[in-house]
Amino acid sequence: MGTTTMPGEVTRPGSAGAAARLVEAADELAADGSYEQAYRHLRTAVRLLSSLTGGVDELDRLRREYAEAREQSRRDSLTSSYNRRYLDEHLAALLDDRTVRSSAGVSVAFVDADHFKQVNDRFGHRFGDRVLQCLVDELALDLPPGGFCARYGGEEFALVLPGCDIASAVRTCEAARHRVDSHDWAALDPALRVTVSIGVAHGVGPVTDVEQLVDAADTLLYAAKHSGRNAVAYRDEQTGLVRLAGAAAARRSIVQPA
Structure with a gap:
């Protein structure tokens, strides 16, 4: 005996059931932090449901979950x-963008929390996690x-x-360095002080490679650290020499990378 389909009902229950199973699997993967896999499951479920008649509300819900899972896959879970x-991925797209390249270009800064191992050793890693969360809040302001802001690894970030x-x-x-x-920090612990060192590189014209720009920023970061920390280092485009910004510019010893 055949089944009767009412107006507005899904007409392909096999596909709908498969989509439901994919959503359930995606929920489990997301709960485990496997956001990229969850994203792929939801994408497949959306494709299945988009081919069905009816099920509009379910499709809208899946699209929202799809967008949320995709966003989560791009985010650092701690900060x-x-x-x-x-x-x-995004830096490569920016460097490939003719509009961006024909204007002022793209600058990338590498930021490292000074002596952060001492923070973890003295206060513990959970406390250190809270410090990193506060640090990101300051770095992400007024961009x-x-x-x-992206977490590059450990206590190192990129702007x-x-x-x-x-x-x-x-x-x-320099404004971000000053904010940090x-x-x-005494609100977390009276004995705590946090500073950052920053290296800033500029990509325009011939600089079209992500690795080249990242390496330049990383080199300048270590120049800032080796020049006394709590400083912003950049390369003077006229002389090619490394300079320090703000109050640190008055320091006598500024390391020039080889």
Whole structure:
């Protein structure tokens, strides 16, 4: 005996059932932190449901979950900043964007929390996690349109600043360094002080490779650290020499990378 289909009902229960199983599996994967796999399951479920008649509400729900899972796959689970995968993909897209390249280009800054191992050793890793979360809040403030903060690994972060020449990028990073230095860290512990070192590189014209730009920013970061920390290092585009921004510019010893 055949089944009767009412108006608005799903007419392909096999596909709908498969979609439901995919959603259930996606929920389990997301609960385990496997956001990329969950994203793929939801994407397949959306495709199945989009071919059915009816089921509009279910399709809308899956699309929302699909978008949420995709966003989670781009985020660092501890700090909610973007992760390294998103950094690599988005930076490559920016460097390939003719509009961006024909304007001020893209600046990338690498940020490292100074002596962070001492924070973990003295206060514990859970406390250190809270410090990193506060640090990201300060770094992510007042970025230019399209700019973002990404966790590169451990206590190292990247700031991507599209449409910024080196001068404006250095100003943005020096402001971020100052915010971190002047933050009320005593609210977490009276003995705590946190500073950061930053290296800023500028990609425009011939600089079209992500690895090249990242390496340049990393080199400048270590120049900042080896020049006394709590500083922003950049390369003077006229002389090619490494300079320090703000108050650190008065330091006598500025390390020049080989």
